[in-house]
Amino acid sequence: MKKSFIYFITGCFALFSCNKNPLDITPDGRITFDDVFKNEIQTESFVNTIYSKIPTYFFNYNNYGFLAGITDEAQEVRNTYIGGMALQWQNGGLTPSSNPLSGMLDYAVWWQGIGHANLFLSYIDNATIKDGAKKSRLKAEVQLLRAFFYWELVKQYGPMPAVDKPFDATFSYETLKRPAFADVIAFIVQDCDAVIANQDVPLRITNVAERGRFPKSVAYAIKTQALLFNASPLWNPGNDAAKWAAAAQAGKEAVQALTVQGDYKLFADYGQYFLKTQDLGANIRDFETIHEIPAPAGVFSVINTIPTNGRLIGTSAGACPSQELIDSYEMQVTGEPAILGYSDNDHLQPIINAASGYDETKPYEGRDPRFYATTWYNGSHYGMIAGIDHHVETFIGGLDQMIPQVQFTNTRTGYYLRKFYDPLIPANQLVQECRWKKFRLAEIYLNYAEAENEANGPAQAYEPVNIVRRRAGMPELPTGLDKNQMRERIRRERRVEFAYEEHRFWDVRRWKILSQTDKLVTGMEIRKQPDGSFTYKRFVTERRASGWQDKFLLFPIPIGETNLIPDFAANQNPGW
Incomplete structure (x- = not known):
């Protein structure tokens, strides 16, 4: 934490020293923070610096990995690559001295963001900004950024000290104490409530020039998430009804504010929703997105399936959907789960719901439309590739066949990820238009439903x-x-609605079912028969040595922090 703060101070001086007249300097050649906040442009630049600490998420984890690849949603084909995030994770790479997710989910980054926010908030009231509404909004945005960074920090590492002022040179880090989880949640909610009450913060961003800024709706999203986690089994072992009631009330208020008082609504087409960036300005279609990471997807298609030579195979198949994810999709006509669970530990013997209408010999027919929007499966229609109308062939010997444990290009599970990838974009056009939707309205609905039911x-x-x-x-x-x-149906709904959106990683932790879900993933071996029919055989495609034990419910506090702060060492997270 101390090191992060030092880096933060150095970075601020470097950033702002280039924005002043070179003759207008302090004796050591650097401007002071008092100077920064006397200049409206530099004050706003400081806010941009704080925003820059938000990670890009998506496929941007180590070696182009999705977080889904270390959950039961997927198998990452690059898990045999020694530098791959998935391989490091499954081989016990998370320790108090190392983190395979560093760069995206990083203890130091969260504290740097908090440090930036606290410094800004200590100066903003006296800053030289003539427009009072503008100053009020900037202050609220930074309060919300602090809540965001704190929330990302504590859901990963558990309770951390609620610090609302910058550390000065005389501060004794040894005095810091770990509070109760509920106390730091209250601190986060307090910041969210302050933003919600601020009339100068718009509920939704509509101006293209403001893309990436936090609207008030983000405060509702963080508040409902934080209170839901606070009420969940990981942090509510006694099942305190008051915690569920608080989460339910927050969810109800969020739905009311966003959809009744505001104009938020679900995007009409689930599949198309993930293919484009949020449109802003006049005549918009996307009223669902609450916050979208402004960084573009970039070369997303390069590290996933790129159709070439009449087939789907590309540079890397990426994180391939697991059979467990496929099994979670219900039947569309009946609305019933197709697979209720498994009668064996290896998930090779599914418990089929006879009332659902599921047919084992035609496993991909009649499923939830979100299945078709998320997955390329054997027989699915891709579209034109090199002038040929292509249907996906993941059967053994097919053009897109599964090749377990051999190379990065082919699926390991019998499936490819379709979500986020637009097949209408030519194969030689590397940039996809999708961006990472960090918060969206569907989550608010399901957060509310879960808390209300409990x-x-x-x-x-x-x-x-x-x-x-x-x-x-x-x-x-x-x-x-x-x-x-209802609890079971809501959990199933979250799984299919938010596939690959990083919710599963956190949901199984807060529900304390990690050891039941993440030990292995299975795939489907498909063989084409002489009469054109197919046979289907489930198999274990990956067994994981690590990452599913109870100690992985929380990340370990880094060793540098436990060496510096005695209370952190005495109260290190369980198992570490």
């Missing part, structure tokens, strides 16, 4: 879930579900 039962939880299902083209949930049944 707090008050299913009655009021139906509608927010059904809103999400209706958009996807799925039937509404059956009436008469009890709390346990």
Whole structure:
């Protein structure tokens, strides 16, 4: 933490020293922070510096990995590459002295963001900004950035000291103490509430020039997430009903503010939603996105499937959907789960729901439309490749066949990721138009539904879930579900609605089911018969030595911090 603060101070001086008249300097050649906040442009530049600490997420983890590749959603084909994030994770690479996710989910980055925010907030009230509304909005945005960084920090590492002022040169880091998780959540919620109450912050960004700035809706998103985690089994072992009630109330208020008082609504087409960047300005279509990371996807298509030579294979198949993810999609006509679970530990013997209409000999027919929007599967229609209308062939011997444990180009599971990838963009055009949607309205609905069910039962939880299902083209949930049944359906809904969006990684931790979900992933071996039919055989494609044990519910506090701060050493996260 101390080192992060030193880096932060140095970076600020370097940034702002180039924005002043070179003759107008202090004796050591650097401007002071008092000078910075006397200049409106430099003050705004400081806010941009704080925003720059937000990671890009998406496929930008070490060696172009998705976070999904270390969950039960997918197998990362590059897990045999020694520098790959997935291989490091599964081989026990997360320790108090190393983090395979460093650069995206990084202890130092979160604290640097918090340090920047606290310094800004200590100066902004006296800053030279003539427009009071502008100053108020900038202050609120930085409060929200602090809440964001704190929330990302504590969901990863557990409770951390709620620091609201910059550390000075005389501060004794040895005095820092780890608070209760609920206390730091209260601190985060306090910042969110301050932003929600601020009339100078827009509910939604509409100006293209403001792309990437936090609107007020982000405060609702962070608040509902934080209170939901606070009420979940990981942080609520006694199942305190008051925590669920607080999360439910926050969810209800968020839905009301965004969809009744505001103009947020779900994008009409689930599949198309992930293919484009959020449109802003007049005549927009995307009223669902709350915050989108402004950095473009860049060469996303390069490190996933690039169709060439009449087939789907490209440079790397990336994170291939697991059979477990495929099994989680319900049947569209009945609205019933196709697979209820497994009767064996290796997930090779599925428990088929006879009432669903699922046919093992035609496993990809009649599924939830989100399945087709997320996955390229055997027989799915891709479109034109090199002048040939292509249907995906993942069967053994097919053009896009599965080749387990051999090379990066082919799927290991029998599936390729379709979500985020637009097949209408030519293969030689490397830049996809999608960007990472960090917060969106569908999550607010499902956060509310989960908390409402736990707090008050299913009655009021139906509608927010059904809103999400209706958009996807799925039937509404059956009436008469009890709390346990509704909980299971909500968890299933989160899994398919948010596939590959990083929610699964955190959900299985807060629900404390990590050891049940992440030990292995399976795939589907498909063989084409002489009569043109196919046979399907499940197999274990990856067994994981590490990453699923209970100690991975939280990341270890880095060793540098535990050496510096006695209370952190005495209260290191369990198992580390």
